[in-house]
Amino acid sequence: MIEENCLALSDIHGWYGESKALHGIEINVKRGQTVALMGRNGAGKTTTLRAITRQLTRTEGSITKDGQDISAVPRHKLAYKGIGFVPEDRGTYNSLSVQENLKLLPKVGNSGMSIDELHSFFPNIQERRHAPAGTLSGGEQQMLAMARVLLAGPDLILLDEPTEGLAPVFVQKIAELLQDLKKRGLTILLVEQNMLFTRKLADHFYMIENGLVVADFPAEELSENEELISRVLGV
Ligand SMILES: Nc1ncnc2c1ncn2[C@@H]1O[C@H](COP(=O)(O)OP(=O)(O)OP(=O)(O)O)[C@@H](O)[C@H]1O
Numbered sequence: 001m002i003e004e005n006c007l008a009l010s011d012i013h014g015w016y017g018e019s020k021a022l023h024g025i026e027i028n029v030k031r032g033q034t035v036a037l038m039g040r041n042g043a044g045k046t047t048t049l050r051a052i053t054r055q056l057t058r059t060e061g062s063i064t065k066d067g068q069d070i071s072a073v074p075r076h077k078l079a080y081k082g083i084g085f086v087p088e089d090r091g092t093y094n095s096l097s098v099q100e101n102l103k104l105l106p107k108v109g110n111s112g113m114s115i116d117e118l119h120s121f122f123p124n125i126q127e128r129r130h131a132p133a134g135t136l137s138g139g140e141q142q143m144l145a146m147a148r149v150l151l152a153g154p155d156l157i158l159l160d161e162p163t164e165g166l167a168p169v170f171v172q173k174i175a176e177l178l179q180d181l182k183k184r185g186l187t188i189l190l191v192e193q194n195m196l197f198t199r200k201l202a203d204h205f206y207m208i209e210n211g212l213v214v215a216d217f218p219a220e221e222l223s224e225n226e227e228l229i230s231r232v233l234g235v
Pocket residue numbers: 016019021039040041042043044045046047048193
């Protein structure tokens with residue numbers, strides 16, 4: 001049987017200490033799809049990515065990548081499973097140079113972009129290669145974070161609000177990059193509150209509220225779900 005789901009989360013429960021934040025999350029991301037995970041502040045979007053990347057005090061439920069159980073794979077080993085993760089705080093090291101940051105992850109696949117392709121996409125990264133990452137602008141840091149993860153050659157990337165706090169020119173750049181990655185067949189799980197941004201990219205939407213998926217629908221059904229989206233996002 002060919003495994004259609006690249007990533008599958010089933011009945012995920014997650015805790016921070018004694019405090020329970022996820023209450024049975026179900027998400028399926030098919031190979032090659034871009035899936036948007038949406039919800040208000042505090043809904044559990046970041047926590048869902050942390051459950052996948054094993055950063056909670058306790059996580060229960062099944063997490064599979066290409067049908068293989070990855071629920072016990074620690075964060076630093078995810079690259080070897082073809083998973084690239086760009087966390088909220090971007091995961092770059094401020095005191096290391098741009099160039100050094102780009103060398104930290106192991107190269108595990110070839111589905112990602114080459115350094116030359118990334119440089120042509122993000123000329124700022126090339127120009128500032130000797131600068132400490134901490135001196136980059138927010139937009140440049142996001143580009144570095146994406147570049148760093150893509151160089152490892154993942155086939156699945158998890159992104160936590162890549163456009164947050166960025167100027168429109170950077171948001172546009174990230175959108176172009178994601179479109180390009182989609183064309184190359186990369187699978188993307190995108191946490192994003194910017195509906196204008198996800199609308200153009202996502203193939204499927206999951207709405208999350210209080211640590212639970214309350215709805216999911218394909219992009220073709222977006223217009224029928226406008227009311228639900230407004231209610232869940234509180235916009
Ligand atoms: N480190 C932590 N310790 C304890 N509770 C936490 C921690 N991080 C998040 N929470 C709680 O878990 C719940 C889900 O938070 P989470 O950060 O996943 O929300 P989110 O959907 O990513 O929101 P945002 O849009 O603000 O990023 C919230 O109630 C939050 O207060």
